[in-house]
Amino acid sequence: MAARWEQVCAELVAHRGDALVRYAMLLSGDEEEARDMVQDALTATFGRLRNGFEVEQAEAYVRRAIANRFLDRARRGQRWRRIVPLVVERERVDSGATLTGERLDMAHRLQRLSPRERACIVLRYDEDRTVEQIASELGISAGAVKRYVSDALGKLRGMLEREQERAAREAGGAAGPVRRDGTTGGRQ
């Protein structure tokens, strides 16, 4: 008969596996990397948890482990990129089979945030965590979380503005440059 922790692990994978991989993919932007992170996080978590944990509590620990693994990998990646300037950027997100149009755009926009900004945005808006919960989960101060969220929102708004301007330019053709308010003007 399987030990209790094994039953909890199997139940967590069966019922929440999709959600965990999706969470990891929003952070990493890569399906395979997301699965690796979740697999590692599950192994580490259930190699450590001792007594009395139910699925819900175990999931919270696994999510925390995923976030920490993501930030650790991002840090290692930054060091690697500093010493290998010609590293080729991997194709991100997926083949496009599951993400199209606006969904793909949103996933791409996320990948243009810094790792901490991305983690804060995903936890705040996809996971509905409070600032304090995010701070605890990522091991940073509440002030830092607010700063990351604010910076990330600013960047996302900027990306949207630029995309709208570009779309308006393409649609308008020779209609002239697009002003910041989104209207177009003729050539002077």
Added chain:
Amino acid sequence: MSDDELRRRLRDVPGPRAGLDVQAVLAGARRTRRPKVAAMTAATTGAAVLIVAPFVVPALSPIAPTGGAAVSDQGAEHAGAPAQESGEDAAGVSEPDSPALACGYPAIVDETGIRASFLDDPADGVADLELSGVGAGTALQILGVAVAQVAADRDVLAIVAAPDPAALEGAPPVGRSDEDAVVGTRVLRDGAVLDAPAIDCGIDAPSAPAPLLLVELEGRRIAVVGDPWAVR
């Protein structure tokens, strides 16, 4: 972009199929939980090397955990039942006069400002121990390490089960750090962890192992509990 719009757009991003290998997860977790025989051998060797100024254990008086105050070599400064009085029955479960001591260890961070946590599973008698927040010039000596089970779902220390203070006297010394060796964070690798019977403190909560440390810090000898094993 409003908060609601951002929330909606994020939630519209679909996830891939999970594709997780639960058998591989279970196998990996089992390996972590299995005794590390080789590590134990290394720990025994390592302990001999790390001990720079070993204490004479027989001179150590019973440790009273209340308030984490210093205990001199000559005797306990605090009231409390002598540790020798708290015996064990044949099953290794301590008698009911012990919980007050075993369940009252203070948090090391409250006593010293230092954080301590295991970096791996101590259940097999060997674990890495991380100490952080150790200031430059701090003389810290770990005299013994055991395991306290603490509530994992609380912000403050709540001991679910821990060994009697007297048991710490038998803990093998695991290492030493001093002002030359320690600034900030130090990890003691493959430290020997005392396997002592734990006393149930009557708290019904999910628990995680935390280091129960007998330390000498700046001349004070105290028994303190670190943080529950963080999942990283």
